[in-house]
Amino acid sequence: MKKIYLFTLLATLLYSCEKNEYLTYAEKDGLSFTLGKDLITRDSIVFSFVTNAVKGNHDTLWIPITLTGGAAETDQPFLLRIGAASTAKEGIHFRLTETVFPAHQVTFEYPVILLRSADLVKETYKLTLEIAENDYYTVGALSQRFYPSIRIHITDQVIKPTWWGFSENHYYGPYSKAKYLLMIEVCGVSNFSSVFLSSSQILNYRELVRAALKEYEKKHGEPLRDENNQAITI
Amino acid sequence: MLASFTLLESCYKDNNNYVVDDINQANISIAADSYAVMRLSELSIVPDIISSIHDNDSYTYEWKVFEPKERDDYTGRVSYSEILATAKDLKEIIYTPPGKYMLLYTVTNNTTGVKSFKTFSLIVNSGFYEGLVVGYQKDNHAELGFIRTDGVISYDLIQTLNGEALEGTLQEMNTLIVKSLRRMAVTTSSNHYHIDMDGFKIMQDKTSLFSTSPMDFGRSFFGGNKMGRPYHAPSDIFYINSGRLYADTGPDFVGSIGGMYSQAFYYSAGDYELYPFLFNGRSASIIYFYDNLNGKFLQSGFNKRTLTDVPFHATDKFDPSNVKKNAIAAMLGYNNNVYYVMQDGSNYYIYTMIQYNSYMAGDIQSVDLSNAPELDQARIFDARSDQRYIYYAVKNKLYLYNLVANSARLVLTLSASEEIADIHVYRSNMWQNTSEDDFNKRIYIASNRGESGKVYQYGTLEDGSLLNRAEREFEGFGKIADVDYRNVNE
Numbered sequence: 001m002k003k004i005y006l007f008t009l010l011a012t013l014l015y016s017c018e019k020n021e022y023l024t025y026a027e028k029d030g031l032s033f034t035l036g037k038d039l040i041t042r043d044s045i046v047f048s049f050v051t052n053a054v055k056g057n058h059d060t061l062w063i064p065i066t067l068t069g070g071a072a073e074t075d076q077p078f079l080l081r082i083g084a085a086s087t088a089k090e091g092i093h094f095r096l097t098e099t100v101f102p103a104h105q106v107t108f109e110y111p112v113i114l115l116r117s118a119d120l121v122k123e124t125y126k127l128t129l130e131i132a133e134n135d136y137y138t139v140g141a142l143s144q145r146f147y148p149s150i151r152i153h154i155t156d157q158v159i160k161p162t163w164w165g166f167s168e169n170h171y172y173g174p175y176s177k178a179k180y181l182l183m184i185e186v187c188g189v190s191n192f193s194s195v196f197l198s199s200s201q202i203l204n205y206r207e208l209v210r211a212a213l214k215e216y217e218k219k220h221g222e223p224l225r226d227e228n229n230q231a232i233t234i
Numbered sequence: 235m236l237a238s239f240t241l242l243e244s245c246y247k248d249n250n251n252y253v254v255d256d257i258n259q260a261n262i263s264i265a266a267d268s269y270a271v272m273r274l275s276e277l278s279i280v281p282d283i284i285s286s287i288h289d290n291d292s293y294t295y296e297w298k299v300f301e302p303k304e305r306d307d308y309t310g311r312v313s314y315s316e317i318l319a320t321a322k323d324l325k326e327i328i329y330t331p332p333g334k335y336m337l338l339y340t341v342t343n344n345t346t347g348v349k350s351f352k353t354f355s356l357i358v359n360s361g362f363y364e365g366l367v368v369g370y371q372k373d374n375h376a377e378l379g380f381i382r383t384d385g386v387i388s389y390d391l392i393q394t395l396n397g398e399a400l401e402g403t404l405q406e407m408n409t410l411i412v413k414s415l416r417r418m419a420v421t422t423s424s425n426h427y428h429i430d431m432d433g434f435k436i437m438q439d440k441t442s443l444f445s446t447s448p449m450d451f452g453r454s455f456f457g458g459n460k461m462g463r464p465y466h467a468p469s470d471i472f473y474i475n476s477g478r479l480y481a482d483t484g485p486d487f488v489g490s491i492g493g494m495y496s497q498a499f500y501y502s503a504g505d506y507e508l509y510p511f512l513f514n515g516r517s518a519s520i521i522y523f524y525d526n527l528n529g530k531f532l533q534s535g536f537n538k539r540t541l542t543d544v545p546f547h548a549t550d551k552f553d554p555s556n557v558k559k560n561a562i563a564a565m566l567g568y569n570n571n572v573y574y575v576m577q578d579g580s581n582y583y584i585y586t587m588i589q590y591n592s593y594m595a596g597d598i599q600s601v602d603l604s605n606a607p608e609l610d611q612a613r614i615f616d617a618r619s620d621q622r623y624i625y626y627a628v629k630n631k632l633y634l635y636n637l638v639a640n641s642a643r644l645v646l647t648l649s650a651s652e653e654i655a656d657i658h659v660y661r662s663n664m665w666q667n668t669s670e671d672d673f674n675k676r677i678y679i680a681s682n683r684g685e686s687g688k689v690y691q692y693g694t695l696e697d698g699s700l701l702n703r704a705e706r707e708f709e710g711f712g713k714i715a716d717v718d719y720r721n722v723n724e
Contacts (some may be wrong), residue, residue, distance in 0.1 A: 199490065
């Protein structure tokens with residue numbers, strides 16, 4: 001008898017299988033930070049008012065947020081949380097804007113207002129922003145380019161940009177504060193990322209800076225040196 | 235028994251049918267494997283479609299053109315494709331940009347879904363595929379005309395095809411057509427343009443070509459060096475304006491053209507004023523220029539934006555850094571050499587520069603002016619590539635200077651009311667990769683009679699003489715300022 005019950009159960013199990021025609025996302029919609037114009041190579045950015053040639057007392061960072069799931073028919077609120085490791089103070093170093101994900105879109109640029117507080121001249125403050133769960137969204141799909149949180153380092157000092165990496169060392173030589181300030185002064189821009197610039201622009205900027213270094217050396221009889229007393233080359 | 239019955243019923247049945255039948259397919263038959271058409275004209279292809287089994291099935295059709303990527307295409311551009319028609323027969327006006335394409339004809343059986351294919355090569359020629367560009371003034375503005383090799387003339391192309399006029403008085407034009415480059419630079423008294431040579435469309439002007447536009451536009455030159463294998467194209471495209479040098483990246487070398495000139499080149503010794511011309515050093519990784527301000531040759535490297543002095547090489551026949559003369563003309567000459575016509579007071583010299591060589595300073599010929607009539611008055615020159623001959627024009631006369639004999643003779647006199655505005659020997663330019671059998675067998679002479687311009691096409695003989703009569707005459711232009719040749723796309 002027991003064996004009959006066992007075989008019947010097995011048969012029932014076999015017939016209970018059904019074909020699933022299409023595999024669709026059925027989980028809760030999610031959001032994650034991703035790379036963009038201001039967040040170029042990874043999940044953190046150093047923003048310096050001085051090297052971004054900001055004239056006023058605030059600036060805006062645009063942080064792309066991307067959706068996991070289907071685009072909504074209406075605008076939907078989402079939630080950001082200021083991470084526990086943050087040292088930047090809301091209202092003094094930054095201000096968050098309305099957190100609403102627009103309808104019919106799967107990515108949007110979220111503006112974070114950065115405030116040029118006087119203490120940024122001597123200190124760097126960190127703002128960690130995290131995707132938090134609410135009724136509409138949870139944390140979205142994550143990978144090398146999609147993050148649950150980002151870090152924004154806010155300062156008014158000359159800081160090595162986050163985009164200055166292996167490629168930039170190849171094009172411009174090793175980073176130094178003096179070299180970077182010279183590049184900004186000579187070229188009139190502050191973003192020399194090889195991701196952001198074309199080959200032609202990189203080539204032109206390099207030669208502009210080289211010419212400026214040559215002129216300096218002609219005038220002063222010795223090369224321009226950086227904060228480590230190394231001759232600046234490019 | 236119940237268990238056995240259940241197990242039997244749960245087995246998956248193999249319903250595959252291994253009996254194979256022939257299916258009805260479309261067999262496509264077309265007369266030719268390749269087609270060439272001029273853009274904006276109709277292409278008609280009528281294929282024969284024969285069904286393999288019966289004629290009861292219906293078919294849908296698609297004619298698609300796409301651009302195959304060449305093996306040595308180092309640009310990052312997206313290949314072109316478009317669907318030309320969805321009818322059995324192709325009978326369409328071709329708007330596809332000039333170039334080499336594959337034409338894919340797809341016939342789909344509506345009953346079985348089976349597709350049959352046929353491919354062809356398709357060459358779309360520009361209406362302006364080859365010929366002489368004529369730059370002239372008409373009604374107080376600069377215009378361009380085109381004399382196609384088959385004799386068809388087009389006038390006022392800028393206004394006709396762009397709906398706008400060029401600003402200023404036309405001064406210089408230079409075509410640069412090699413591999414993916416198909417443009418011409420036009421400099422007027424107040425602006426600088428890049429023109430697409432397939433359709434004579436204005437691509438850019440000074441507002442986008444310069445980050446800070448020059449204050450004025452004077453004598454100018456637009457051209458490129460010619461890198462060797464595997465590129466066979468410029469690494470940089472150069473623009474000289476009023477002695478200052480600018481550059482952009484060559485798309486077939488760097489991968490894309492920047493779309494904006496660099497800042498003016500830097501010369502550590504100070505100011506410079508380049509004669510508007512350039513030529514290639516060894517493997518074209520060095521590019522040479524002549525500095526009229528300092529009386530010396532200068533050089534730059536590929537993808538560089540600075541000028542430096544030219545070091546003296548033991549086999550140089552003169553010191554390129556110590557010329558101290560004024561260049562009044564430069565041109566490509568015999569055997570890929572370059573000639574500079576130099577003036578030093580009342581004396582004139584022909585400097586021969588050697589391209590693609592470890593040293594560049596060749597012979598210096600002091601011109602015997604007693605045997606070269608009016609050469610000291612000439613400012614219009616061009617040279618042949620098969621002989622050491624230089625043509626020069628003064629007023630209504632054309633002379634032939636023989637470098638070997640160091641003497642010149644008159645080869646053509648136009649009417650007294652005409653004045654020669656420009657000449658062009660039909661020959662290879664510095665960067666093109668194509669060659670023609672009739673290079674050096676004709677010369678174009680542009681002349682003005684008051685405000686009206688005319689172009690003569692004369693055949694030339696091996697000794698440099700012109701045939702007695704012009705092969706063709708092209709009239710109807712305004713006052714001609716410059717001519718340049720548009721070679722075929724590569």
